Amino acid sequence: MTNPIRDYAWGSKTAFSELFGWVASASPQAEIWMGSHPADPSRLETGETLTDVPFMVKVLAAEIPLSIQAHPTQEQAQAGFAAEQAAGIPVDAPERTYRDPHHKPELALALTPFIALSGFDDPGAVVGRLTQVQRLIAEGDLAIAVESLCADILRDDYATAVRTALEDPSGLLSVAAEELAMRDTSSLEPVLADTLKRTGASFPGDSSIFVALMLHRVDLSPGEAIYVAPGTLHAYLHGAAVEVQACSDNVLRGGLTSKFIDVNGLLKTMNTAPQNPHIVEPVLTGSGIRRYVTEAKEFQLTQIDFPDVGMEYRTDGAGPMIALCTSGELAAGGISLCAGESAYIADGSSVVLTAENAQLLITQPRSQDPDSVDGDL
Template structure:
């Protein structure tokens, strides 16, 4: 087991406090810090910190000795790559409205863009790799998000309660066809409106949201969110699309799984994000970045309903967050207050992250102390490990693959 040195990604929507505090750096940070990455993504891999103080890229280490670090079975299954990417995500402002492709869609799209000669780092490139990107977000703080399409009868009620004349016809069309085809038709209409119409419709929507936000009724939180988004992104079609999505608030320790095709936007909060090792994003608005509407429509899943909130299952001293994804599995230490020794599950490569307190990590013949913001690389051949919290309130997360 070796300590990791991990890259911080600076995006405009990031926090100036969360990651800086986690790493014991100056607060506030000079620039927004949005994500802290743990893994072997080619764009920004972690580095192994050796006993002599030297560093080795985890990506290079895996390329040099995949069978030892990943395990013979995992190395073959995952094509000698680390299948997951772990992040601390810290959002002070909303992220873009986005969805991720399935594995088949990613392979097709990647090959098509390669054949078209689009550089892989081009701003208008959709597919930077041939992998899908299912993901899990587990809240560290209260976490707010728009996730998946709301039940259509509820959306019809919302559109009617807004009392925006310009939206009345759209509400009745959806009421007349309350199914995936009706939802697709409405979303497609809104996302392709000419800017001249958006410049009229979004201000009218703002007026309706002002009335509804002050009502204290069923949709007051949704109305406030749309108001906030319209102020940040005036005239953006994504503001209209936000009307169709579930607004979710996670308490610390609660999680959401986002499969392929799920339209979502993280609004604010800090969380642990674990995903397949991919950077494929199809954006739908709330961003100045590239938006490819036809490609977005190709990958979107228009099934409607509330997203299941995961609270995790007990697992021998850990809380385990099960998902259909085989690339990753997240565990959280169940109780960091009692100082009990807890076994670290064996099986494939793992990354252990401490987000609060400190712990002693023991392997046969050796041990390491991990403190807040610290992380460890646990290779497949390192088995019979255990952790022991050293102070009350210790919080640990363990990322691995989902092969069992």
């Protein structure tokens, strides 16, 4: 497969080089897209465009934070897409939110140490962080502005707190964010200080930094994964990961971005109830085989490590599948895959994959029996 690479400002010039041995890029490379989304589909060796794959696979490389965002449910996506179509908003317009009529559940599997924010933390924890920030600022009106956010959070009114942080009607939270970017944060809890450093350095004076502080922080090691359900407010701060998702590009942004933010649309979409991050524990289906399964029917992800699995691995045809080599070199159906390369396996096709020392990720629709321990996909 030939896959498009998206160059976004938050990407990295060196991550794909370090992961896959590619030549370093002159500009930030953010996402490798694998799938059939009409905005940028993959192409097969035959020259054909890939079609009708219900999921997308991406390799993300975040040098600086991605935007805070949430994705719609299926019903919200269908209604939003229809409304924007009826309004005549071009699909590629900056103010367009719904670029297709599909929901976007997603799974992120860390390839390097990977920092994520996901879901609203409980009020006590959020207020604790905001109180530390308030003390660090220690200035009248600015401290009062942060205190007002605390009051909203203690009432479990995350919607109002988010709206205030994003719209900042008084302008004081933006000034507070700018002050934080210049303050010595060594007196803060280390994780809080690191979050402020990463967000403030890239977005100084951005009041949405306070939205970031309302979310759980999750530090993933390579091989660990997190699932983000539709409606979950989240952001990825740093690192490389493979992201598997339904075939959609619908994003409602909530800060840490220069792109369009539809505050009302975001508030209608996001889940404002505190929720723990959904860490996905893999199911061991055999030696060298780890399967990551979620509620999303569009995909499941299987990691295959050679030689732990042996010298061969045979797929069972339950596709369509996208096979991505993340390290080493593999042979698959007469072709070779090096790190960073991928292949499409059509539904019903059985392919023997061979390698001496390699790692492979296979994405396919979720099986009817995700806990099956049969050694095949």
